[in-house]
Each structure stands twice: as structure tokens, then as C-alpha cells.
Amino acid sequence: MSMTTALRRPRTSLIAAATALACGLTLAGCGSDGGAGGGDTLWYSGFGGTYELSVKKALFDPYAAEAGVEVKIDKNGSNVTQLNEIIKSGRQSPDVVDTETATLAQFMSKQMLQPLDKSKLNVTDVADQSLINEFSVPWYQFSRNLYWNTKSFPNGGPTTWAEVWDVSKFPGKRSFPDRPIGTLEVALLASGVPKDKLYPLDVDRAFQWLDKIKADSIFINQADTAIGQGNVVTGLYTLGRLLDLQKGGAAIDYNWAGAPVSVQSLTISKNAANPAKALEVIQRSLSAESQQAILDSLRYTPTVTSVLDKLTPEQRADLPGTEETNKDSFYVDGTWWAQHYDEVVKRWQSWLNA
Amino acid sequence: MARRTDSARPKGWGALALPAVLFITVVYVLPLGMLLLRSVVNEEEPGLGAYTRLLADPGFLTVLRNTALLSLLSAVLCVLIGFPIALTIARSRGVFRAFLFICVVTPYLTSVLIRVFAIQVLLGAEGIVNNLLTAVGLDRADLLFNSFAVIVGLVHSEIPIVVLVLVPIIEKVDPSRMLAARSLGAGPAEAFVRVFLPATRPGLQVAFVLALVYSAGSFAVPELLGGNAAGMAGSFVYGAISQEGDTASGAAASVLLSVAVMAVLVLFTLLTRQKIQNVVAPQLMSTAAVETPERERARRRGSRRHTRRSVSGLAARLLDRSRISYLPGIVPAIATVLALLVLLPQLLAIPISFAGTRALVFPPNSYSTQWWANMFTGSWLRPLGVSVLVGVVSSVCATALGVLAAIGVGRAGSRAVRALSLPYLLLPLLFPVVVAAGAFFISFLRVGLIDTQAGFVLAHIAITLPQAFIIGYAGVQAINPDYEHAAASLGASRLRTLRRILLPLLGGQVLAALFLTFVTSFDESTIAIFLSGINVQTLPSRIFEALALQTDPTVGVTAVLFMAFVSVGAIAWQVLKRLRRRTAQRTETERGQAA
Structure with missing residues (x-):
């Protein structure tokens, strides 16, 4: 009976208060709905990681400070299907989308972009004017490169894609991006297709060659950990990330043999809430300071004459899309990918899981 | 005593379960319905198109085979490893018991992502295992990004649950049974196999099915x-819905996964004659568990299993003859080693959090405090704040709804209400979380709840409400309804009875429910990863990003903070318990003196 007499009143009221608080908070939570909104925010869709840090420092931080705009960043820049879903459903989409050759072509063919208002954009400094189109202005050129672990191969790693495919000569796991763009191309190079005869891609042949190496490979979009830890010993990876890993002390080296090169552009997606601000960012991305900062931090090749002209021959010999490296590398054909991506990616996913 | 005939109950409290039932219907069942709908109603492949394509796709079939094989293997290993630990915990007292508990519970309360991180460090090319291999002159082995790594991850994730399910059941086995067996001439191993093991069978079955079902629905570990x-x-x-925007495939795969899990659960109930509640809410099975062995033995008498038992009995007898089983402390020794293996990977996070470089190398080449500094920048503090806020709001709401529902169902006027609403409120525990996450994603997208705090709170209430409900329900069952009768007969209104009798008596359960639902929400990674966006991101989603995008030792810092939080909580709990026990003893002695 002592239990019932010892009924603790404070606790009862505590529970009542907690319940009331809970309901209140839920209502408050539901009321203060998020959404990037319009006004003073800018939504940028990029790729995360150290790339995001570099781009923020080179472009978005100075822009945000100057324009008094808050920049919100996601990592879905290369996710064409997801963005397409957003746009089809009529929801707000990113203001600025970071695109490379192949994704740009897909965005354009699926009509997911807004045309740029050229009357408000000064593009005279762009070196290669042929790269400018209705929806995009080239920002920088970048590459994915053949890398190898120098600890695993102290006497030199594989130098060609055919050698990457030679598992007995260079044993160990390989890494490739978990997307077909670039990966099918290097498989064809490994099979002996010359780099100027790559397109239109012989998809069957590419998968045939990928089959040969599948058991010795992982297909992973973010391979920093695997490469840095030495879990994989050679393969294909974004140059900027490779350089960053090198800086972090990872024992890796890379070359330019059969490196897929792409042109990167900032674009404005269809349901952007703030296209005017997006255009300001694009203008700023073409400034000499911003391009120089990208060059310094990511080592990607500028597109404006004012910075290009200052490059030394030594610098040019180790930058994507310069005359010097173009001898070994090749350009990804965006038009081909725009026409075939949807069908290839279905086959790719199924092949990957099987 | 708590079981009373319905006529003796006060008028039904069933209405109290209504808010929870409504909530589960709107926020959980409806999205699941949308998911099912989406798998058959879509532009590209209307009807069963998505299903027929998936089931003809060799890639998806491999995924299905992996799911079945890997989760089966992990479940078997979980029980094999978990049993000796649970046995030792059940049989020991004091510091040793607390130590084993901490070994097992710390990983349980820290995010699955942190455990994955620990395993990455452990199994990497430059990880501890490989360094040991090379130290003894063996070749490095590829331990990551394969089935082996997934099994290690799954076993490590599910062992705590297996142990927590088994301990109370083992504790209920009457130790005198073993003594009786021994006095009749059985050796320790034989007595164990022929007397002890059968008595714990229901618990083993539940533990196995739980590990199997959780593994089959796991997402972060294989990813x-x-x-x-x-x-x-x-x-x-995850890939189909969240990455490729292929909702039709994702929805169809979710439906297939759910059907498979349901099939396993139905098969389980048919084969073992246990209730499905025992799996999703092992806390409620206490009474059933003690009864089942007796009933089962009666049922099994003369059955074919008899021969199989005598085979294991023979093996046990051989073991006894070898005298190995007579070695004192052999089970505790095994259990200690296993428990340490469960705990140790996480401790790697401590040196990693002070690494000098980004690469996950153990031991680190150099040391720095940069990752600790990084933890206290907006990029990590903001998600931490969101997690705390979402955790507090959803745990308070889930506890309020769940405990009220527990009173409603536990004191329901009609048996039908109880029989229907009990399993209904446990629904969110039946479906794999990744299926729920996909359902939330698809339906929240339509109403603009993705990437909002409200969306997180709603989803987290839905999945934690059953936990609060279970805890509350166990409490309600233990309360003698005479208290309510007395109050009612003294003229107390129902509201008054609720406020002055039931809720105060359930105080302990409310606290426990608040704690458990908060930890669950705070740790929850699957839904968080689906629902996070540019505006709102929780800490687990931030960790996932760091693990998936790029090596980031800041994850190690979060792991250390998690562990510190859990240890403080565990120590506080122990101290509280001891204090309470001491007060109880004192009152008893005082009462004794008074008498």
C-alpha cells in the first residue's frame, strides 16, 4: 500500500508538461518548413569532398561575402536521373549545377537547363569560343587518369590500359568509377581500339573486356579511402582527388595515357529559384582570380586567356586538355553519351550487380 | 496475478491507443502503400513490368542470392558467438558482468556507421589484420569490399541484439536443472546440451530470426x-531510389524484400509455434519463454528430433570424456575474448581521431588535433544540433503516443481491440528500415517533407513509437489493475486515474522509453541518408557522407564522443541502480526493525 500513498505528483506534472512540450515542438517543427527558398540563398549542386572545399574557397565563399548571399551545397551534381525527377515533379531545383561534358549533354538533351542570358554575361576572355553554347560556358578542363600504387609496384606501375588489364604482371585490385562514362572508353583502349576511333563506342566489346577484369576490380565512385589505404593498386580516378591523396601522403603516381578529358561548366537548372544570382556566379567563375584559385587548388586547366597565357610549358605538360597532354589523352564525346546513356546505364547496373 | 478476466477490468481505455494508431496509419502505413502503388503504377513499366524485369535481371538475382546467403551465414555466426557471451553475462555478477555488458552494449548504442568505420580501419590493406598477417610472414589479403567484409559487418552489428535477447531468457532457466542433470551422472557438456540448451531454445530461435531479418534488411553495411x-x-x-532516381525498380525491390522478410517471419511462427510479437518485441516474450520449453518438450516427445539430440548428446559426452568441459572458466574465457572482439574495433577510433593525415592507416604515421578542431566547425556541429533536436522532439512525441497507446491496448475493453492494435502498432518493427526509408522518400517528396526537420521528426516518431509502446505495454501488464479499481470505486474520474495512478506507476517505463527512442533516433542512419538534403542533415547522414565520399578521420572523433556519451550514461545507470538498491535495502531493514 505504501506504493499508492507515495504517488509522486511532480512526476505526473512532468509527464504532462513533456507531452505538451512535444506537441508544441512538433507544431513548431512543421511550421518552420525548410526549402532553399528564393531571396538570399543560392543552391549549388556539386560533388562534395575536397573538391567542394576548393570550389567554395575559389568561387562561392568570395561571392557569398560580396553578394550577401547564403550558399547551400549538395553533392548530387552528377546525378542526372535524380535531378530529372526533381524537375519533372515541378519542385525547386538547384540554381547552379556543376556539369562535365557527358552530364552537360544529358542535361541538355533532357531539357533540364535554362538558357544563359548572354546579354548579361561577358565571355570575351574565354580562349576557345567554340565551347560556348546556349546553356553553358566552359569553366575548366579536367581529367580522370591512370594511377598506380608506388609501394605495390616499386619498379614502375602499369603505363597503359592494356597493362592495367594484365593482372598477372600487375597483381592486385583495380578501381574504376561506378559509372560507365570513361570506364567503357578505357576498356576499349585496353582492348586495342585506337583513341581516335573510340566513338561511336562498341559497347558489347567494352563489356566483354570489363568482364575480363571484373573479379579483380571494385567499381566505386568515391575511391579515396580505397586508394589511400592501398586497398586498390591501380585504376582510373579523378586527377584532382589523386593529387589530394598524394598531398596526404598516399604512395601513388599517375600518367596521361588514355586519360578521359572533360570540359566542366556551371549551368542553371530549369526550376532554379534564383537564376539571376546563378548568372552572377557563372560570371565570377570566369574571372582570372577564380580560375587561378581553381588551378592552384585542384590543378584543373583554366579556360580564360588571361590565366592560360601565364602557364609555363612545365605546368602545361601536367595539365588536362593542353596541347602537351592531349597527345596521350582523349576528349569524352558528350553527344554520344547524351544519346546512349540511359540504355547503357541500365546494362551497366545489371552487369555490376551480377 | 496481472492476468485478470475481462469482466474484472474497468471500462475500456481503448481510445487512448487511437492517436498512435492514427499516427502509424498516416505516417507509416500510407507511405508503405504509396511504395507498393509506385511499384505497379508508373510511366515506364505499368503493372508488373518492374517485377518481371528485375526477376529476369541476372544482376538483381545475384543481389537476392547475396542477401539470402550473407544474412543466413551472419545469423548463424551471431548466435554461435552471442550465446557464450550471453551465457557468461547471465551467470556472472558484479564488475565482470558489467564489463561484458559494456563490451556488447557500447557498440549497440553507437551508430552502425561508426562500427562500419571501425571495420574499414580493421580490414584495410594497411589495417591491423593485414599488418598482423605480414608480421608473421603471410601475404596481405583482400579483406574489404567483398562478402567477407559484409559478414564481419553484419555479425558485428547484430551480436548486441542477440546477446540482449538471450541474457534474460538464460537467466530464467532454473540452475537446479543443471545440478539435477549432473547429479544423475551427466558431465558438464552433456548436461548443457541435453538440459540447458533445450530450455533456452525459444530464445535462440528468436535471436536467430532477429539477426537474419535485420541482416537481410541492412543497408549501410553492404553499401x-x-x-x-x-x-x-x-x-x-538505396541505389535505385536515392541515387538513380529509378523509383519503380526501388519500389519493386522493396516489396520483394518485405515479402521475403514476412515469409521468414511466418515460417518462423509456423515452425516454432512462437508468436510474431516475440521477434519484434522480445521484451514481451518473458512469460511465454518460460512456459514454452515444457510445452515443447511434451510436443516433441517421441518425435524424430530425439535422434538428433542424442547425436549432439554423444558429442557432448565425448567432450566430457576428454575432460575439456571440466576446465573451470572455459566459457567465461571464450566469452571474454569474444566480447573484447566486439568492443575493440571501436577503440581504434581513438588513435585514428588524432591521425596526422587523412589516410586511414593504423597506427597513424603522425598525430595531430586537426580532426578534433574540424569536429567543432559548422560542417559537423550543425548536423549534431539537428540530430539532438530531432532526437529530443521525436523521442518525447513517440514516448507520449507509445505509452498512452500501451495503456489503451493493455486496458482495452474488448479483446478484439487488443488483438488487432497490438500487432498493428508493431508494424514499423516488421518491415526493414530501408523499405520504410524508401517509402518515406517517395511519399515525403510529394508533400515537400524531404530535407526538412518536420520530415525527420515524423519518420523517427513512426519507427520509435513501437519501442515506447513495447516498453509501456510491458509496464502496464505488470501493474495490478486493482489500483485502478480502487481509484474508480473511490470516485476518481478516468482522467484522474490515468494521471494519479497509471502514469506515475509507469514513470520508470517512460524514462526508459525516452532514453531508448532518443538513442534510436539519434543513431538512425538509413532514413536520415534518404531524407537529408541541402537544408537539413543529421549527424549519421554526415558520417555516411564522410565515409562514402572521402576518408575523414573526423568520423573517429564522433566515434569517441559517442562512446564517451554511452559510457557516462552506462555508469550513471549503474550508480543509480546501486543507490536505489541501497535505499530499498535501508527501507526494508527499517521496516524490519519497526516490526
Whole structure:
């Protein structure tokens, strides 16, 4: 009976208060709905990681400070299907989308972009004017490169894609991006297709060659950990990330043999809430300071004459899309990918899981 | 005593379960319905198109095979490893028991992502295992991004649950049974196999099925440890819905995964004659568990199993003859080693959090405090704040709804209400979380709840409400309804009875429910990863990003903070318990003196 007499009143009221608080908070939570909104925010869709840090420092931080705009960043820049879903459903989409050759072509063919208002954009400094189109202005050129672990191969790693495919000569796991763009191309190079005869891609042949190496490979979009830890010993990876890993002390080296090169552009997606601000960012991305900062931090090749002209021959010999490296590398054909991506990616996913 | 005939109950409290039932219907069942609908109603492949395509796709079939094989193997290993630990915990007292508990519970309360991180460090090319291999002159082995890594991850994730399910059941086995067996001439191993093991069978069955079902629905482990070589259904659903925007495939795969899990559960109930509640809410099975062995033995008498038992009995007898089983402390020794293996990977996070470089090398080449500094920048503090806020709001709401529902169902006027609403409120525990996450994603997208705090709170209430409900229900069952009768007969209104009798008596359960639902929400990674966006991100989603995008030792810092939080909580709990016990003893002695 002592239990019932010892009924603790404070606790009862505590529970009542907690319940009331809970309901209140839920209502408050539901009321203060998020959404990037319009006004003073800018939504940028990029790729995360150290790339995001570099781009923020080179472009978005100075822009945000100057324009008094808050920049919100996601990592879905290369996710064409997801963005397409957003746009089809009529929801707000990113203001600025970071695109490379192949994704740009897909965005354009699926009509997911807004045309740029050229009357408000000064593009005279762009070196290669042929790269400018209705929806995009080239920002920088970048590459994915053949890398190898120098600890695993102290006497030199594989130098060609055919050698990457030679598992007995260079044993160990390989890494490739978990997307077909670039990966099918290097498989064809490994099979002996010359780099100027790559397109239109012989998809069957590419998968045939990928089959040969599948058991010795992982297909992973973010391979920093695997490469840095030495879990994989050679393969294909974004140059900027490779350089960053090198800086972090990872024992890796890379070359330019059969490196897929792409042109990167900032674009404005269809349901952007703030296209005017997006255009300001694009203008700023073409400034000499911003391009120089990208060059310094990511080592990607500028597109404006004012910075290009200052490059030394030594610098040019180790930058994507310069005359010097173009001898070994090749350009990804965006038009081909725009026409075939949807069908290839279905086959790719199924092949990957099987 | 708590069981009373219905006529003796006060008028039904069933209405109290209504808010929870409504909530589950709108926020959980409806999205699941949308998911099912989406798998058959879509532009590209209307009807069963998505299903027929998936089931003809060799890639998806491999995913299904991986899911079945890897989760079966992990479940078997979980029980094999978990049993000796649970046995030792059940049989020991004091510091040793607390130590084993901490070994097992710390990983349980820290995010699955942190455990995955620990395993990445452990199994990497430069990880501890490989360094040991090379130290003894063996070749490095590929331990990551394959089925092996996934099994290690799954076993490590599910062992705590297995142990927590087994301990109370083992504790209920009457030790005198073993003594009786021994006095009749059985050796320790034989007595164990023929007397002890059968008595714990219901618990073993539940533990096995739980590990199996949780593994089959797991997402982060195969996604981060399996690479493309060991994709499972969970990672497939994530890839399809969240990455490729292929909702039709994702929805169809979710439906298939759910059907498979349901089939396993139905098979389980048919084969073992246990209730499905025992699996999703092992806390409620206490009474059933003690009764079942007796009933089961009666049922089994003369059955074919008899021969199988005598085979294991023979093996046990051989073991006894070898005298190995007579070695004192052999089980505790095994249990200690296993428990340490469960705990140790996490401790690697401490040196990693002070690493000098980004690469996950153990031991680190150099040391720095940069990752600790990084933890206290907006990029990590903001998600931490969101997690705390979402955790507090959803735990308070889930506890309020769940405990009220527990009173409603526990004191329902009609048996039908109880029989229907009990399993209904446990629904969120039946479906794999990755399926729920996909359902939330698809339906929240339509109403603009993705990437909002409200969306997180609603989803987290839905999945934690059953936990609060279970805890509350166990409490309600233990309360003698005479208290309410007395109050009612003294003229107390129902509201008054609720406020002055039931809720105060359930105070302990309310606290426990608040704690458990908060920890669950705070740790929850699957839904968080689906619902996070540019505006709102929780800490687990931030960790996932760091693990998936790029090596980031800041994850190690979060792991250390998690562990510190859990240890403080565990120590506080122990101290509180001891204090309470002491007060109880004192009152008893005082009462004794008074008498």
C-alpha cells in the first residue's frame, strides 16, 4: 500500500508538461518548413569532398561575402536521373549545377537547363569560343587518369590500359568509377581500339573486356579511402582527388595515357529559384582570380586567356586538355553519351550487380 | 496475478491507443502503400513490368542470392558467438558482468556507421589484420569490399541484439536443472546440451530470426563494406531510389524484400509455434519463454528430433570424456575474448581521431588535433544540433503516443481491440528500415517533407513509437489493475486515474522509453541518408557522407564522443541502480526493525 500513498505528483506534472512540450515542438517543427527558398540563398549542386572545399574557397565563399548571399551545397551534381525527377515533379531545383561534358549533354538533351542570358554575361576572355553554347560556358578542363600504387609496384606501375588489364604482371585490385562514362572508353583502349576511333563506342566489346577484369576490380565512385589505404593498386580516378591523396601522403603516381578529358561548366537548372544570382556566379567563375584559385587548388586547366597565357610549358605538360597532354589523352564525346546513356546505364547496373 | 478476466477490468481505455494508431496509419502505413502503388503504377513499366524485369535481371538475382546467403551465414555466426557471451553475462555478477555488458552494449548504442568505420580501419590493406598477417610472414589479403567484409559487418552489428535477447531468457532457466542433470551422472557438456540448451531454445530461435531479418534488411553495411562484389537488397533499394532516381525498380525491390522478410517471419511462427510479437518485441516474450520449453518438450516427445539430440548428446559426452568441459572458466574465457572482439574495433577510433593525415592507416604515421578542431566547425556541429533536436522532439512525441497507446491496448475493453492494435502498432518493427526509408522518400517528396526537420521528426516518431509502446505495454501488464479499481470505486474520474495512478506507476517505463527512442533516433542512419538534403542533415547522414565520399578521420572523433556519451550514461545507470538498491535495502531493514 505504501506504493499508492507515495504517488509522486511532480512526476505526473512532468509527464504532462513533456507531452505538451512535444506537441508544441512538433507544431513548431512543421511550421518552420525548410526549402532553399528564393531571396538570399543560392543552391549549388556539386560533388562534395575536397573538391567542394576548393570550389567554395575559389568561387562561392568570395561571392557569398560580396553578394550577401547564403550558399547551400549538395553533392548530387552528377546525378542526372535524380535531378530529372526533381524537375519533372515541378519542385525547386538547384540554381547552379556543376556539369562535365557527358552530364552537360544529358542535361541538355533532357531539357533540364535554362538558357544563359548572354546579354548579361561577358565571355570575351574565354580562349576557345567554340565551347560556348546556349546553356553553358566552359569553366575548366579536367581529367580522370591512370594511377598506380608506388609501394605495390616499386619498379614502375602499369603505363597503359592494356597493362592495367594484365593482372598477372600487375597483381592486385583495380578501381574504376561506378559509372560507365570513361570506364567503357578505357576498356576499349585496353582492348586495342585506337583513341581516335573510340566513338561511336562498341559497347558489347567494352563489356566483354570489363568482364575480363571484373573479379579483380571494385567499381566505386568515391575511391579515396580505397586508394589511400592501398586497398586498390591501380585504376582510373579523378586527377584532382589523386593529387589530394598524394598531398596526404598516399604512395601513388599517375600518367596521361588514355586519360578521359572533360570540359566542366556551371549551368542553371530549369526550376532554379534564383537564376539571376546563378548568372552572377557563372560570371565570377570566369574571372582570372577564380580560375587561378581553381588551378592552384585542384590543378584543373583554366579556360580564360588571361590565366592560360601565364602557364609555363612545365605546368602545361601536367595539365588536362593542353596541347602537351592531349597527345596521350582523349576528349569524352558528350553527344554520344547524351544519346546512349540511359540504355547503357541500365546494362551497366545489371552487369555490376551480377 | 496481472492476468485478470475481462469482466474484472474497468471500462475500456481503448481510445487512448487511437492517436498512435492514427499516427502509424498516416505516417507509416500510407507511405508503405504509396511504395507498393509506385511499384505497379508508373510511366515506364505499368503493372508488373518492374517485377518481371528485375526477376529476369541476372544482376538483381545475384543481389537476392547475396542477401539470402550473407544474412543466413551472419545469423548463424551471431548466435554461435552471442550465446557464450550471453551465457557468461547471465551467470556472472558484479564488475565482470558489467564489463561484458559494456563490451556488447557500447557498440549497440553507437551508430552502425561508426562500427562500419571501425571495420574499414580493421580490414584495410594497411589495417591491423593485414599488418598482423605480414608480421608473421603471410601475404596481405583482400579483406574489404567483398562478402567477407559484409559478414564481419553484419555479425558485428547484430551480436548486441542477440546477446540482449538471450541474457534474460538464460537467466530464467532454473540452475537446479543443471545440478539435477549432473547429479544423475551427466558431465558438464552433456548436461548443457541435453538440459540447458533445450530450455533456452525459444530464445535462440528468436535471436536467430532477429539477426537474419535485420541482416537481410541492412543497408549501410553492404553499401560501405561490400563494394559492388557483395551488393544486398538494402543497398540495391538505396541505389535505385536515392541515387538513380529509378523509383519503380526501388519500389519493386522493396516489396520483394518485405515479402521475403514476412515469409521468414511466418515460417518462423509456423515452425516454432512462437508468436510474431516475440521477434519484434522480445521484451514481451518473458512469460511465454518460460512456459514454452515444457510445452515443447511434451510436443516433441517421441518425435524424430530425439535422434538428433542424442547425436549432439554423444558429442557432448565425448567432450566430457576428454575432460575439456571440466576446465573451470572455459566459457567465461571464450566469452571474454569474444566480447573484447566486439568492443575493440571501436577503440581504434581513438588513435585514428588524432591521425596526422587523412589516410586511414593504423597506427597513424603522425598525430595531430586537426580532426578534433574540424569536429567543432559548422560542417559537423550543425548536423549534431539537428540530430539532438530531432532526437529530443521525436523521442518525447513517440514516448507520449507509445505509452498512452500501451495503456489503451493493455486496458482495452474488448479483446478484439487488443488483438488487432497490438500487432498493428508493431508494424514499423516488421518491415526493414530501408523499405520504410524508401517509402518515406517517395511519399515525403510529394508533400515537400524531404530535407526538412518536420520530415525527420515524423519518420523517427513512426519507427520509435513501437519501442515506447513495447516498453509501456510491458509496464502496464505488470501493474495490478486493482489500483485502478480502487481509484474508480473511490470516485476518481478516468482522467484522474490515468494521471494519479497509471502514469506515475509507469514513470520508470517512460524514462526508459525516452532514453531508448532518443538513442534510436539519434543513431538512425538509413532514413536520415534518404531524407537529408541541402537544408537539413543529421549527424549519421554526415558520417555516411564522410565515409562514402572521402576518408575523414573526423568520423573517429564522433566515434569517441559517442562512446564517451554511452559510457557516462552506462555508469550513471549503474550508480543509480546501486543507490536505489541501497535505499530499498535501508527501507526494508527499517521496516524490519519497526516490526
